[in-house]
Amino acid sequence: MATYATTDHHEDHDHKPSGFFERWFMSTNHKDIGTLYLVFSLIMFFIGGAMALVIRAELFQPGLQLVEPDFFNSMTTVHALVMIFGAVMPAFVGLANWMIPMMVGAPDMALPRMNNWSFWIMPFAFALLLSTLFMEGGAPAGGWTLYPPLSIQGGNNVAFVIFAVHMMGISSIMGAINIIATILNMRAPGMDLLKMPVFVWTWLITAFLLIAVMPVLAGAVTMLLTDKFFGTSFFSAAGGGDPVMFQHIFWFFGHPEVYIMILPAFGIVSEIIPTFSRKPLFGYQAMVYATASIAFLSFIVWAHHMFTVGMPLGGQLFFMYATMLIAVPTGVKVFNWVATMWRGSMTFETPMLFAVGFVILFTIGGFSGLMLAIVPADFQYHDTYFVVAHFHYVLVTGAIFSIMAAVYYWLPKWTGRMYNETLGKWHFWLSTITVNILFFPQHFLGLAGMPRRIPDYNPAFADFNVISSVGGFAFGITQLLFAWIVIDCCLRKRGAKATSGVWESAKGLEWTLASPAPYHSFTTPPKIDDRMLAHGDVSH
């Protein structure tokens, strides 16, 4: 039904901008911007990882050996901000940029200039944030949650971190608008909403979450800013304010944020498991509705992050019940993935290994999440290493494993070359073993009574901390292998040439394009063949 004007422009659409600067700094191409996001994310992953290694090095033994407590607190704070806003979120946006136009049969993103802008805000935001490390008074050290009054005891870094968060928020909101506009307006004729790949669905819902909650975070941190520099008392009891109100506002952002970092992961895994099971995704519509349910519930569970602040009994019960409910749609997803594998014909290339690793390890993180929902037990778990173990299972072996799965899955489509499969398998097994050595013992530490965010501890906690630190360094070094595999595939181009289908049973529009994918994806809308969709019979 859309008509395309073909005469008012050059016909040579595939010409990339000539100069390096024009190609990479002024680009409005969804693939180039996707690449920029992914490269940025990888750099941030290593910066945040280096901070994690400072933390694990200090915690290797009881006693302070390497850093002062204040610097230790800066490391935990900035590590979290860098990993959440700099590594995980941009990686998913990068994947969305690359894949959504190709998956819905569009030539590019709907708003290409805004796409450029939303990426180029990020390096400036992180330059602001990371510059605080070199400031007098140091980087923010009050935790990534920025709880007042502690967070505003910092010096000028308070202003820097808040402006950095503002910029990241603007970038995320623009990215989300672009994704929604692309999905709702740019689908090829015949690509009905309920025929879209699950990755596109999860990103559509994620984008709405972003638009809903990033402004809430911006409001909360702006109030912190005025409390610190302009004498207001939003969060100061002495001036009639309430420090707990910040926590409520923060987590009203923060809990949907958690799902912003996991819903696209669900989408990725829902693409990969059917491909390597050679069987359609089980329960496509249930997957879509489960994602929507999780997104809705994410708005009414925020106070489970703050059960110990002294809420009334009724409030605690409400947030406990609502939180427990999330287990139902999440369970549906896990069962559907297992059912997809059931009676399939499986092979285990690297993307499938990471996807299977994701399902198992993310589910372990889900179990500890369910335990944390039980308020009386949470009174014991809260702010201990049990929580640290929980959210690293869902974020590292959840979100980050899914991102790695996605990179291996689509890298041949992006570059036209296969990556080194042997090294990819090594990367998977080393990562999976070391990440469990790193995070599993932290459950024990928390249950034994070790609080989180402490630079030093009683020698009773020493044994599992040694194990965790060894695992941490091994996991960190293993990720250099990942960087090498990606560089080897993208730049050295040693691998075999990829076919357009790449994987034996890959289904979806992106696999109808050549590998590497042409600079402009679908300059004419493709014909949608229902049998070529990854989720099979779409009438159910």
Place this chain on the structure above:
Amino acid sequence: MMQKEDMGMRKAKGGLGVALMALSVSAWAVPERWQLNMTPGVTATSQDVFQLHMLILWICVAIGIVVFGAMFYAMIKFRKSKGAVPATWSHNTTAEIIWTVIPVLILLGMAWPATQTLVRMADTGDADMTVKITGYQWKWRYEYLGEDVKFMSSLSRAADEARQLGSGIDPNSVENYLLDVDRPLVVPTNTKIRFVITADDVIHAWWVPALGWKQDAIPGFINEAWTEIEEPGTYRGQCAELCGKDHGFMPIVVVAKPRAEFDAWLAEQKAANAPATDAVVQAPAPTKS
């Protein structure tokens, strides 16, 4: 003197601290090496919490065995290399209803005992005495309301020296490193004690694992909690909310004594306070980090 006996008791129990024993029912007052699990603690509440924790843990383990079992069975059985031919079905309404309804029932089974425990924990009425706890950067202040006894409690001197960067002192040589204070909170056993908890500067959290809960200490607001300790002993904990550079260095020690001994202790404290009120440690102004 009393404290020494308590320590002896703790050590006798600590001797059992091997990894397997971590799952047994014993009321440890301090963390043990290789400890794997939460301890049941020394109050009815902490034991309820422990039971709840174990119940949910085992439910999760059971679900995990079923789900991962099915997954591994599939991964071993339905491999292309074994000649598996993929099925073509992509939905099964009955199965989907079953695996939506069963989790709901399991959740109801968890919510019921959790609600009961939570209701009991929220009831701070009928307390025999009240202790006010105030968090400071980076120490605690305890005040026995109506008794005119109040004091500061901060990290023991030995640990404070050892914990400095490059101190050269081996933390293993300091007994109860980072879990010992100059003046512990002394409370009677078998007495319902109500705590009112606040802070003077930033948010802290008061946590003694053996009592079964933690509660935030928030400047300008007062939170309530209660405990009734069954066994005399020394119970150790730490601040559990990031509160600045020395967050890791403001431990909590509770010494529970039988009622008569507690009364004697309290009388002693009052007598010491009576002539010279300046013996009461005044709250220093919080310093900026």
